[in-house]
Structures are given as C-alpha cells and as structure tokens.
Amino acid sequence: MKDGPLTSSYRDPAGFVFLQDNIVYRQINKVAEADYKMLHDSGLYSALVSEELLVSHKEVTLKNLPVDKNRLTVIKPDAIPFISYPYEWSFPQLRDAGLLTLKIQQIALKHGMILKDSSAFNIQFVGKKPVLIDTLSFAIYEEGKPWEGYRQFCEHFLIPLAIAHFSTEQALTMLQTYLEGIPLSLAVGLLPKGAKWHKKGVMAHIYLHERLQRKHQGSGTKSASAPTRKVSRFSMEGLIASLESSLKAMTAPKNQTEWGEYYDFTNYDQKAFKDKAKLVEEYLNSLKQKPKMVWDLGANNGEFSELAAKLGAYTVAWDIDPKAVAANYLKHDDTDSLMLPLVQDIAAPSPSVGWELDERSSLFDRGPADVVLALAIIHHLSIGRNVPFPKVASTLAKIGKNIIIEFVPKEDSKVQQLLASRTDIFPEYDEEHFEAAMATHFKLVKKTAIKNSKRKLYLYTVR
C-alpha cells in the first residue's frame, strides 16, 4: 500500500492513521491533547494494555513528516497481522467484539473516561482474540453526558446479532452493505413480531429506541429536550450492564447449515484424510521460504489450517459457512494466537467498499498470502458454482504466491453428490484441463496421489 493517510481514517478530528514504509502509525492531533494525556495519566492505558484489551503503542519521532500544525504527536501501535471486517466475522466473533467494547467502556468509566464511539471497525482480531485498535476512542467523561456511541453500538452489534438470532447467521453479511451499522428502522422492519418479548433488551434498545429516534427526528434544536438528556453515572453503568446482558442473551440460531457437521457425518476415509494431512505438512515444509501468512480456503473448522499455524504461520481460515467459522473460533488450543477464522465466499469475495470504494479493502487487496490452501474446494467452485478452471486459476494467482490444491475427480463420491441433482455440463472437468489451466499462471512443483482415494494434491508456485 501507498504511504500516507489510510483512506478509512477520516471521521475523527482527534487524529488519523497513516502508513510510512509499510508501517502503520497514528497521528494524535492537538485537539485531542487532554484526552490523550488523561488516557495515560489516569492509568487507563496500562489497565487496558495489561489485559490485552487495547492495542499497545509507542510514541515515536518520525523524519520526513509533512508540516502539520494540528499534530501533537505520532504513535506506533503494535501491528495487526491481518485486517478483517465485521461482515467477515461469525456470530460469536461479533458478539465477543461487542462484549469487549462494553468491558472497555466499564473500565474506562472507572478511570474517568468514556468511549466516545463504538464502531465495530475499531475492533480487530489477533488470532482468536479481539482487541480495540482505536487509541483515540477515549474522551474525558463528564457526568451527566449521555454516551454518544450508544446508537452506534446498537446498530453495529446488538441489531445484527438480534437479526441473525431470529433468522440465520448469513444475515451478518448485511454489514457489508450497511457499513455504518444496520439502521434501527430497518431492524424494526426485519425482526419478527415476537422479537421484542423474546429477548432481553430488544424492546428497549431496539424498539423503544427506534420509536424515540423517529419521534425526535428533525426536532433536534439544542435546547428542546436538554433536561431529559442527562444520563447520570448510575444510569450509565446500568445502561452498559443492560447492553451486556442483552448481548450475552443473543445466541446463534440452531438451524443446520451445509457444513456445520461436515467431518461428523462424512464417510471420508480416515486413511485418506490422514495421508492428505501428512502431504500438506510435507508440502508446507518443503517451501524454500517459511510461510508467514497462509490462507486456507474452505477451511471448514480449521482442521488443515492448524497444520499451517503449528508451523508458525499466521493462518486465516476462510469458509463460506458461518457455523463452521464459529466452530473454529470457539475451538481453543495452542494455535489460538495464529489462527483467524473468517467468513468468505470466494466466488463473491469481499469487495472494496466505503468512501471512494476505498475505505475497506477487498480480499485481493489484503493479499497475496505466502501460501493458499485450496483443499477439497475445486469441485465446489467448478461444479457447484460453475466457475471454469481458468477462472479459478486466475483468482488463485491473485491471492497466493504458492498454492497447495487438491484435485477431486468426477468419480469421487463428493462430486457425484454435486452432480446428482443436475445435468453434467462439465465435460472438461478432469485432471488434464485442471493442470492446463493452472499451468498458465503457475509452475508445478509437486504432485502426489492421496492414498485410499482418487484425489491428487498439487503444489504450485506462481510464475
């Protein structure tokens, strides 16, 4: 990426994030001096950083900075290995990000500060751990002042979770369209009739909130309802506690998705599975340069992603199924800090969106990864989604420098399942055509048959 201010960092006059020599810095403006000082002096910064709730930073002096009369100082926050967005998170990830925001708010209040905003984009995951990245979100708390980020919290966290709770987790991808959160009015239109009685906080934080918001729309003269806007500290603490219990009450819906129990009911031959794992490990180890970043496409619950993470690579485990991603996220072992499970439909990847289509990066802009694992996914793309091999190969060339890909032939039972309910319009779905398509972008390094199956595993490196 280019040096200079990040295109997503323009809303808050307190400062902005910029890039210099591929390192992320944050400028603190003079206007935020009192808040920034209080963050440190009150002990809030160390309280949050010691619990790993807020990204830590160092103040730095940079040469070659443009003259800026607004600048107070520049900080260098700890690097986030991979930037993800709320519309790529599974249900428990969004809920944990919301709970983290509330926890930080509670700690901030104890230190005489308040989170002035509560955007879900201010949270990032480092492995499976959410962390607040916006050091400038803190303002000095003045008793009686309401929480300016309250509506934002509802629209970024509570509402999407509530809609998903009452429908399906797929609803969370709506956040890709509603970058400022799902509006209260839309929530009231989408939630089922009984929703307000069935879940804690839905009536108050969504229905009453929407009603009052609608009633007072456009009547916002400064003096009109000023006395009723006082929110005592007592009420503020109650409000946060109430939001917390609402969020905790939100659970993922129990409907079955395509992949939720893939490994449980599959008749996948254990021997073939083990051999595949052994080969993937071998291929990963054979690379001249040890991979730092691995993307696993169609990772399911991360069984194979773990192999990469165990080798020390930061591994993004993508899957189209939010339930599989959630299962991976909720699984805990020694790879937690290196494993980031995310929702992604590679056939309709995350686009660049926001202001000037440049605020949130597309999937491609966040790559390429050192290695892409594409295991047992080719048939889903080429037969399931009708994507011809040359198009699959060209996408792989955009996102990975090395590709470990499994070819699943037509006679495999999984492919037969896909073809069971449709006409076979794929005469070119064979090894020969697959290899030819890959050869236009990649050099073949290894090819091995997977034992006890008709499948083959390939290692390609980009030309």
Place this chain on the structure above:
Amino acid sequence: MEHLSTFAYLDPGTGSMIIQALVGAVAGVALFGRKAVRAVSAKLGSKKVRTLEKSVAKPKK
C-alpha cells in the same frame, strides 16, 4: 473546552439520548439491586437470600 469538539464527532441522535436516560435509570436500579442482593447473600450465605436474588433480579433485567 477544546476537547469537546472531538468528543462530539458522532451524531448521537436526540431519541438515542432520551432512551439512554430512561433505560439507563431502570437498568441502573436493576443493577444496583442485583449488586445489593449479592452483597447481602455473600454476607449471610443463606439459601433464602439466593432465591430472593433470583426473584428480585429476574424481572428487572
């Protein structure tokens, strides 16, 4: 007070501010009640109080 200008960069919405005052007050009472009951039950450690906690805290949440 210069820092106020950065504090207010979001539009909180009039309705959102009113609902906070309302919901916050009710939830504050509930929270206070839960805390108080918990403190008492911790001191007495009696089962009676623990059942009381359930019946007091639940409807107010």
